[in-house]
Amino acid sequence: MRVLTKEEFLMEKIFLFKKIVQDAVFIHPTDTIYGIGCNAESEEAVKKVREIKQRQDNPFSVIAPSKDWIMENCEVDEKAEEWIDKLPGAYTLILKLKNKDCIAESVNLGMGTLGVRIPEHWFGKVIEEFGKPIVTTSANVTGGNFMTSVDDIDSAIKLKLDFAVYEGEKKASPSEIIDLSKKGITRKKR
Template sequence: MRVLTREEVELSRIGLSGEIAGGAIFIYPTDTIYGIGCNALDDRAVSRVRGIKQRNSKPFSVIVPSKEWIAKNCVVNDEARRWIDKLPGPYTLILRLKNPRLLSNAVNCGLETIGVRIPRHWFSGFVMQLGLPVITTSANITGGNFMTSLEDLDVRVSSRVDFIVYDGPLDGRPSTIVNLTGDRAEVTER
């Protein structure tokens, strides 16, 4: 397992992009806590993340490359547009997919909805350049403590990832969930 700094990510951007497109599993910083992710279009990689997390049926969210990606691939009404305008930020927006088969079925477990994020963090720029949606879920075993520093990382997780993008200790909490699949936004603080 490699631990990379922001500078190393920027210097290795092309190589890392190829690794992620090819199925690499990695840990990365966000504006809240550290996440574990992979290419959300890669069935095998998403299944590996499920195994690491010990999470069988709960859907994953994705960091998307842009607001345009959301508009192109999700059903966006006026209320959703108001929340999308708040991005980047510490929100996970639950939206209906225009094409439920867009992502690996292992991402959203057959649901026609997806949680989308654009964190207010430099790593979102990397995802934008990658051009692929990336799984975003907390870097822990399901039910375990969230990773806010390398010292918090469970060895059962770290031993199964290809690399870690480390940006120092984070003091956030998981993102606020905003369900936009109904007539009104349902906001859940975590």
């Protein structure tokens, strides 16, 4: 696994975008914690993330490339629009999926909903430029501790990653989940 700084990633982003389209799996920073990411449109890439996470039966969230992408691909009522207007931010919004073809089926396991976020972080702007959603899930084996430093990454996981974008230790909590897919709003801290 190659470790890149923000500056190195930005200098090589066109090359790295191609790698992501070709099913690369990587660690990325956000405004909260580090995540494992991949092209959310690729079944093969999502399968790799599921193997790394040892997580077969829970859906993943995505970093959306824009608010417009969310509006085009998810069912958005007035309540959801209010939350979308708060993005970017440390929220993951659970919405009903309108366009099932916008992501690989294995992202949400055909559940009909999708967790979307736009981090308040330079990496969110990079995904906007990339123009495709990426899977985002905590950088750990399911049930394990969240990665706060590159030194925390399990050696078995390192072997399965193509690269990591590292910007130092992170001490934040995961994003807050706002479930807008049902009547009423359900908020959940993780």
